[in-house]
Amino acid sequence: MKRVVVVGGGYGGLRCIEGLEKVEELEIVLVDRNPYHYLQTEAYSYIAGKSDIYDIAIDLASWCEGFGRVKFMQMDVEKIDFDAQTVYANEQSLEYDYLVVGVGARTNFFSFIEGLREHSHGVKFLSKAYNFRKDFEAVLYEKLNAQSGTTSESINIxxxxxxxxxxxxxxxxxxxxxxxGKTIGTRAKDVNIYLIDASDTILPGSSTYIIENTMKRLKKLGVNVLTSSFISRVDADKILFKDEKELPYHFMVFTGGIKAAPLTNTIECEKNRIGQLIVDEKLNINNFANAFAIGDCIEVKDKKGRILPPTAQIAERSAEYVAQSIVAKEKNIEQSSFDASVMGVFVALGGSYAVGEMFGFIKVSGYKAYLLKKAITYAYYLGLKLRINTGFKNRKKIL
Ligand SMILES: Cc1cc2nc3c(=O)[nH]c(=O)nc-3n(C[C@H](O)[C@H](O)[C@H](O)COP(=O)(O)OP(=O)(O)OC[C@H]3O[C@@H](n4cnc5c(N)ncnc54)[C@H](O)[C@@H]3O)c2cc1C
Structure with a gap:
C-alpha cells in the first residue's frame, strides 16, 4: 500500500486528507507539530472574547480517528530528504510514496522595525492569540475596576x-x-483602537467596494485608521513613525506581513522574498512528481501572473487539486495545471456585520454579508465537529 504523508494540519492539510481518504489503496498519515488544528480565520472573534478556545481549536488525533483509517503523528518536521522519500523530526523519521507539504506561514516581524518582535503579538499561532486575548481582557478588567467618578487613563491598542x-x-x-460600553459604562470609551498601515489604503489589493465599505464600518466603530504611516521603531510604551510622530500604546498586535514556515528554509528550492516555495504549475516541489506543496507556504499566482494573498481559500483549493493529482497519478491519468482563481472574499467587521464580494459581481455588505460569511465558517466548523464526534466514538470503542 502506498503511503501519503501530509505535513501540516492546517486548512490545506485537512482538506487534502478529506480528498484522499476515500482511496482505500492509500495509507494516509497526517503530521503536525501541534496536537490541534487552529482555525486562525476565527482568531479575531476569539481575541475579542466572542468565542472560546473550543471554537477555534480541534484535536487532530480525534479528527483523524473520525475517518477510521487516517493516522495522526505529532512531529515537528525538521528536514525532508526528497531522494530518500523520508521526512525527519527529532529522532523520528517517516517514509512516504507521496508527500504534501502544507506547513503554512508565521508572522513576519520585520527586522528593520526595531523593537517590533519584542513588543508586539502575532495572531498566526494559537499561543499568541491566547496571550493577546488575555491582554485585551485585562484592559477591560482594569476599566471595570476604575473608580467611579474619576477619569481613568485612556488606553491605546x-x-x-x-x-x-x-x-x-x-x-x-x-x-x-x-x-x-453598555455594561461597564463610559469608562470603556477611554480605550482607543488604532489600525496602522504603511500603505496608503487599508486592505491593499482589494476592490474599491470592499475598501470603501470597510472604511465606513471602521469609522462607525470608532477605529482610528492611520494609513501611509510607516512604523520605524516600537518601544515598550510608544510607537515611533518615520515622520517622527509618536503614539503611546498599551499593547500591540502585528499583522503586517507573513513569511513561510521555517521548514521551507531547509528545502533546496527557489523561493520568493518571504520564503514561499516557488512550485511548478502542478504544485510539485523541484520537479519531484510525488512531492507537492500547498497553502500559505507557496507562492500562488492567478492567470494574469499576479501574486495572490495567502488565504484559507487558496490553501483549500490547492489541497483539493493535489488530492485529485495523487488520485489521478494512481490511475495514470494526466492532471491539468492548478487554476488559482479566487472565488470571493468576505471581511468580518465586528458583530453581525461583514462586507463581501463573490465572482467579482456579487457585492454584499451588512447583515446579509455576515450571514453568508457565517454560513461558510459554520459549514467548515460543522464538518470538523462531525468528524471529531465519529472519532471520539471510535476511540471510546477501543478504550
Ligand atoms: C486573523 C486572521 C484572519 C483570517 N481571515 C481569513 C479569511 O477570512 N479568509 C481566508 O481565506 N483566510 C483568512 N486568513 C488566512 C488563513 O488563515 C491562512 O491563509 C490559512 O490558515 C493557510 O492555511 P495553511 O493550511 O496553508 O496553513 P496553516 O493553517 O497555517 O497550517 C499550517 C500547519 O502546519 C503546521 N506546521 C508548521 N510547521 C510544521 C513542521 N515543521 N512540522 C509539522 N507541522 C508543521 C502548523 O502547526 C499548522 O497546523 C486569516 C488569517 C488570520 C491570522
Whole structure:
C-alpha cells in the first residue's frame, strides 16, 4: 500500500486528507507539530472574547480517528530528504510514496522595525492569540475596576497592518468595546483602537467596494485608521513613525506581513522574498512528481501572473487539486495545471456585520454579508465537529 504523508494540519492539510481518504489503496498519515488544528480565520472573534478556545481549536488525533483509517503523528518536521522519500523530526523519521507539504506561514516581524518582535503579538499561532486575548481582557478588567467618578487613563491598542486579519481584529475589538460600553459604562470609551498601515489604503489589493465599505464600518466603530504611516521603531510604551510622530500604546498586535514556515528554509528550492516555495504549475516541489506543496507556504499566482494573498481559500483549493493529482497519478491519468482563481472574499467587521464580494459581481455588505460569511465558517466548523464526534466514538470503542 502506498503511503501519503501530509505535513501540516492546517486548512490545506485537512482538506487534502478529506480528498484522499476515500482511496482505500492509500495509507494516509497526517503530521503536525501541534496536537490541534487552529482555525486562525476565527482568531479575531476569539481575541475579542466572542468565542472560546473550543471554537477555534480541534484535536487532530480525534479528527483523524473520525475517518477510521487516517493516522495522526505529532512531529515537528525538521528536514525532508526528497531522494530518500523520508521526512525527519527529532529522532523520528517517516517514509512516504507521496508527500504534501502544507506547513503554512508565521508572522513576519520585520527586522528593520526595531523593537517590533519584542513588543508586539502575532495572531498566526494559537499561543499568541491566547496571550493577546488575555491582554485585551485585562484592559477591560482594569476599566471595570476604575473608580467611579474619576477619569481613568485612556488606553491605546495598536494593530500594525491593515490587511484582512488586522482589519478583522480591529473591527471586532472595537465592536466589543462598544458592547462593553453598555455594561461597564463610559469608562470603556477611554480605550482607543488604532489600525496602522504603511500603505496608503487599508486592505491593499482589494476592490474599491470592499475598501470603501470597510472604511465606513471602521469609522462607525470608532477605529482610528492611520494609513501611509510607516512604523520605524516600537518601544515598550510608544510607537515611533518615520515622520517622527509618536503614539503611546498599551499593547500591540502585528499583522503586517507573513513569511513561510521555517521548514521551507531547509528545502533546496527557489523561493520568493518571504520564503514561499516557488512550485511548478502542478504544485510539485523541484520537479519531484510525488512531492507537492500547498497553502500559505507557496507562492500562488492567478492567470494574469499576479501574486495572490495567502488565504484559507487558496490553501483549500490547492489541497483539493493535489488530492485529485495523487488520485489521478494512481490511475495514470494526466492532471491539468492548478487554476488559482479566487472565488470571493468576505471581511468580518465586528458583530453581525461583514462586507463581501463573490465572482467579482456579487457585492454584499451588512447583515446579509455576515450571514453568508457565517454560513461558510459554520459549514467548515460543522464538518470538523462531525468528524471529531465519529472519532471520539471510535476511540471510546477501543478504550
Ligand atoms: C486573523 C486572521 C484572519 C483570517 N481571515 C481569513 C479569511 O477570512 N479568509 C481566508 O481565506 N483566510 C483568512 N486568513 C488566512 C488563513 O488563515 C491562512 O491563509 C490559512 O490558515 C493557510 O492555511 P495553511 O493550511 O496553508 O496553513 P496553516 O493553517 O497555517 O497550517 C499550517 C500547519 O502546519 C503546521 N506546521 C508548521 N510547521 C510544521 C513542521 N515543521 N512540522 C509539522 N507541522 C508543521 C502548523 O502547526 C499548522 O497546523 C486569516 C488569517 C488570520 C491570522
Amino acid at each position: 495598536a494593530i500594525g497592518g491593515a490587511g484582512l486579519s488586522g482589519v478583522e481584529v480591529a473591527a471586532e475589538m472595537a465592536h466589543t468595546l462598544r458592547e462593553y
